[in-house]
Amino acid sequence: MLETIFRTDFEILEFISENLRCGFMDVLMKLFTYAGNWGILWIAITIVLLISKKHRRLGITMAIGLILCLGIGNLLLKPLVGRDRPFIIDPRIVTIISPPSGYSFPSGHTFSSFTSAAIIAMHSRKTGIYAIAAAVFIGFSRLYFCVHFPSDVLCGAVFGVITGVTVYRIMNRKPKGDIPKESSES
Secondary structure: OHHHHHHHHHHHHHHHHHHOOOHHHHHHHHHHHHHHHHHHHHHHHHHHHHHOOOOHHHHHHHHHHHHHHHHHHHHHHHHHHOOOOHHHHOOOOOOOOOOOOOOOOOOHHHHHHHHHHHHHHHHOHHHHHHHHHHHHHHHHHHHHOOOOOHHHHHHHHHHHHHHHHHHHHHHOOOOOOOOOOOOOOO
C-alpha cells in the first residue's frame, strides 16, 4: 500500500510538472507559496483580528489554531515521520524556488492554511469561501514546485480542517446553563 501511495505521489508531481508549468503559473504559484511561508498570510490576518475589538475572539481562535499547527505538524509529526522531500529522494526533480529545508510530511503550509480557513469558514461562510480558495492554492503551490508530495498536502489539509473545526468549536462552546430541577410533586 505504501509503495502504491509513493508511486502515485511521484506520478502526480510528474503530471503537474509536465502539463501545468508555464511562466504565468510560475508567478501565480510563487505568490501563493510565499504567502504561506511561515504562515505569514494567516498570521497577518490573525494580528488584524486581534487588534479589532469586534473580532478579537476570532483572532484568539486563529492564534490557538496556528500554535497547534506548529506543535503538531512541525514539532511532532515532521520529526516523527521523517519523510524526505521529493527533490531529495529524486535529484532529477527541479524546483524553481529555493528548496525548503526540513522534512516533507505533513505540509506545514497546507496544515496552517486549512486550519485558518476552517476557522474562518466556521465563523463566516461568505469569507470562508475566500479563505478556503487561498488554502487550496497555497497547498497546490507546494505540489507545483515539487517541494511536497500530494499525500503530504492531502494530510496537511485533513489535519488542518480537523484542527480548525475542533479549535473553533471549543472556543465557541455554549456554556451549559442550569439544569432544570424536576418537580417533586407526588
